[in-house]
Amino acid sequence: MSKKTVLTGITTTGTPHIGNYLGAIKPAIEASENPAFNSFFFLADFHALIKCHEPERVAQSTREIAATWLALGLDTDKATFYRQTDIPEITELTWILTCQTSKGLMNRAHAYKASVDANREAGNEDLDDGVTMGLFSYPILMAADILMFNADIIPVGKDQIQHIEMARDIAGRFNHQFENLFTLPSAQVDEETQLIPGLDGRKMSKSYNNTIPLFSSTDELRKLINQIVTDTRMPGEPKDPDNTLMHLYRCFANEAESNAMRQRFIEGIGWGDAKTELFEYIDSKLSSPRTRYNELMNDLGAVEEVLHKGAERAREHSAPFLDKVRHAVGIRSLTDTTRTQQKVVKEKEKSGAEIARAEEGRRRAILMQIRPLLDRVEQAEDKAAAAQTLIAEKTAEVEALKKKARQKAQNELDLLTEELAALL
Ligand code: TRP
Numbered sequence: 001m002s003k004k005t006v007l008t009g010i011t012t013t014g015t016p017h018i019g020n021y022l023g024a025i026k027p028a029i030e031a032s033e034n035p036a037f038n039s040f041f042f043l044a045d046f047h048a049l050i051k052c053h054e055p056e057r058v059a060q061s062t063r064e065i066a067a068t069w070l071a072l073g074l075d076t077d078k079a080t081f082y083r084q085t086d087i088p089e090i091t092e093l094t095w096i097l098t099c100q101t102s103k104g105l106m107n108r109a110h111a112y113k114a115s116v117d118a119n120r121e122a123g124n125e126d127l128d129d130g131v132t133m134g135l136f137s138y139p140i141l142m143a144a145d146i147l148m149f150n151a152d153i154i155p156v157g158k159d160q161i162q163h164i165e166m167a168r169d170i171a172g173r174f175n176h177q178f179e180n181l182f183t184l185p186s187a188q189v190d191e192e193t194q195l196i197p198g199l200d201g202r203k204m205s206k207s208y209n210n211t212i213p214l215f216s217s218t219d220e221l222r223k224l225i226n227q228i229v230t231d232t233r234m235p236g237e238p239k240d241p242d243n244t245l246m247h248l249y250r251c252f253a254n255e256a257e258s259n260a261m262r263q264r265f266i267e268g269i270g271w272g273d274a275k276t277e278l279f280e281y282i283d284s285k286l287s288s289p290r291t292r293y294n295e296l297m298n299d300l301g302a303v304e305e306v307l308h309k310g311a312e313r314a315r316e317h318s319a320p321f322l323d324k325v326r327h328a329v330g331i332r333s334l335t336d337t338t339r340t341q342q343k344v345v346k347e348k349e350k351s352g353a354e355i356a357r358a359e360e361g362r363r364r365a366i367l368m369q370i371r372p373l374l375d376r377v378e379q380a381e382d383k384a385a386a387a388q389t390l391i392a393e394k395t396a397e398v399e400a401l402k403k404k405a406r407q408k409a410q411n412e413l414d415l416l417t418e419e420l421a422a423l424l
Pocket residue numbers: 007008009010011044047141142145146154155156160
């Protein structure tokens with residue numbers, strides 16, 4: 001069996017914290033030690049421009065995240081480690097994929113929808129207020145990152161699952177339209193590491209302002225751990241071992257150590273003592289990578305060098321692969337007359353099951369569009385009257401439309417009539 005490719009990127013907008021380490025970097029480095037996988041890890045600095053318009057912050061975050069991976073022991077002989085913007089093929093592929101991606105797919109992206117919802121709630125007439133084209137088409141850049149290296153497995157947080165599904169969608173469409181060039185990727189979400197708690201017990205996240213920077217100084221680390229929110233039980237009183245301190249401890253410790261610590265909570269260790277233990281434990285685990293990190297941050301030329309080597313290696317794949325993609329879509333030398341082997345699947349060659357699946361997909365897509373209308377009827381006092389008004393309005397809309405738009409509206413009307421049949 002050929003090796004599977006694991007690929008993941010980190011957007012360079014912040015200082016790496018303990019949640020990033022435990023949730024993303026540590027498992028990725030471990031996977032890269034496994035000879036069954038090819039690993040690609042990168043700094044998503046073009047992604048940073050989507051949400052951050054502070055150049056110094058983007059630049060500094062890129063330094064910090066690069067140094068962090070290396071300080072934690074990433075072996076760049078085993079994993080291909082690079083900066084997204086060092087691979088020009090990714091941006092080129094982004095455009096080619098943009099031309100294969102329906103706008104409707106992007107309309108459904110969570111990040112975009114969240115902005116639209118926020119505008120709606122704020123009573124803003126322009127629902128796209130503050131939405132850049134970068135934010136809107138963000139999933140296409142991410143698809144290019146993934147499809148460029150034919151990655152199979154994408155370890156991500158839950159919030160990114162939809163983007164991997166979109167990359168699959170886009171790949172499938174390209175493969176169908178032109179040539180079977182792209183691997184369909186799958187998201188890999190580790191439930192355990194999704195739940196690393198921050199200072200206030202909620203998930204550790206920059207947006208909650210509850211993070212512990214991975215390479216804080218010893219003093220800073222002690223100070224932050226002392227801020228972890230606990231209950232008011234006194235020393236000597238038994239404590240619930242399912243608490244934030246214990247949870248963080250367990251993320252670093254082995255099973256025997258964790259069990260011993262658990263026992264101490266049950267026996268009533270004081271919160272202050274428990275914080276000291278946790279601090280000392282984490283500090284001991286992080287002190288040698290911290291030293292390495294500080295060395296690297298003082299020798300950024302060497303880090304830059306490592307990134308260049310990684311980019312060179314990545315481009316050994318991306319450059320010839322992009323040539324194939326360009327050829328497949330018709331971007332060629334004038335003298336190149338080889339043809340793309342397009343697969344034309346005729347409707348009558350489709351099996352019954354395929355037709356049923358296509359029909360079901362079509363139905364679901366329309367349902368998604370008309371869901372708010374159905375909800376409105378559902379919430380109306382007089383459901384039957386609301387249903388009849390809605391159907392009458394939609395019928396009038398269908399009649400006013402030109403042919404193509406009409407077919408779309410007609411489909412919606414048909415399905416609305418079907419869904420509301422009991423009320424009509
Ligand atoms: N968008 C991802 C995030 O914010 C980062 C990212 C960019 C990524 N490209 C990727 C992750 C490709 C996995 C694969 O977390």
